[in-house]
Each structure stands twice: as structure tokens, then as C-alpha cells.
Amino acid sequence: MIVDFLWLILYILFYGLLIAYLVALIPAAVLMARRKAWAYFAAGFVTFGLAWFVGAIQVVDFSKRSILIGCGAVLLVGFFATFPVLLTGVQPGPLQSSVGGFMDERDECKPKGDDWVCWSYDNSISGSRPYLVDVGWDGCWEATAIRRKWESPGSIGEPEVSGCVTLIHYF
Numbered sequence: 001m002i003v004d005f006l007w008l009i010l011y012i013l014f015y016g017l018l019i020a021y022l023v024a025l026i027p028a029a030v031l032m033a034r035r036k037a038w039a040y041f042a043a044g045f046v047t048f049g050l051a052w053f054v055g056a057i058q059v060v061d062f063s064k065r066s067i068l069i070g071c072g073a074v075l076l077v078g079f080f081a082t083f084p085v086l087l088t089g090v091q092p093g094p095l096q097s098s099v100g101g102f103m104d105e106r107d108e109c110k111p112k113g114d115d116w117v118c119w120s121y122d123n124s125i126s127g128s129r130p131y132l133v134d135v136g137w138d139g140c141w142e143a144t145a146i147r148r149k150w151e152s153p154g155s156i157g158e159p160e161v162s163g164c165v166t167l168i169h170y171f
Helices: 002-034 038-046 050-059 064-082 092-103
Strands: 110-112 115-122 127-135 140-145 160-164
Touching (some): 002 038, 002 050, 002 064, 038 050, 092 127, 092 140, 092 160, 115 140
Antiparallel strands (some): 127 140
């Protein structure tokens, strides 16, 4: 339980910092170009923008309030990037991407009562297998393989899988 909580915190920080980095990248580059700091500007292309941030931090004066607001924004954006289902609800396309990954050709899951039927590639049959997926309020899901009539119980590669829908599954 504690390990799951630590992973959750790590995901929130990762997504929050990644999105904040991508959002601040262009303004930092523009600031270096406008101040004619050509060495930082050129070095930014080689360092994936890190030199632009170094140059911008030297130029801009940050107050404690703006730092706290920035940290809060990073955590808030990271939380909703980790759990986008809280904003969008369960969407069939991202759920299929989360359950099936990139190996399955199907576009979306189909609703079945309170659950969903999604597909995932199974090496043991060299094809896709249907799963009955139960999605929680936070976008995390547990899936149980649907056994076909002709299959024996031991023939299913992964009878149960689980995971969460995150922002990456929307793209």
C-alpha cells in the first residue's frame, strides 16, 4: 500500500514537471532571443532547452509567492495528468489504449453494463483476447480475461491484468 502511494506521488511529480517543462520551454527561448543572449539561445538547442532555463532564471526575479504558485500548479497539473478520467470521464479510446497497449488494432472498448469489454494481445493465441474491465473512479482498472468456449482454463496467457488510464493514453 505504501509502495503504491509512493508510485502515485512519483507519477504526479513526473507528469507535472514534464508538462511544466514543455509549457515553459518556448517562453524561456524567446526571452533569451529578446535579450540577445545568443550563447544561451544556441546552447538551448543542444541541451533540450536547459540552457534557456538557466539563462531565464538569471534574468527573472522570482518571489516566494510565485514559487509557491508554480509548485502548486505543477502538482495540480500532475494530478490531473495522472488521473485525466476525473476531468473527462471514462472514454472508450483511451481505455482501450491503456488495456490493449500498442499491440492491438482495435480502436475502442465497448460498454457492457457497468463494465467494459476491451481487447489485449495474447501471445498464447497469437491474437487479441477480450477482457472484462472494471474501471474505478480514478481511471484505474482491473481486467479479467473472457474465456472462449473452446479454451481450457490454463490456456489464457494473462487471466488478470490491471493498470490506470493516464494522459499518455489520450494521444
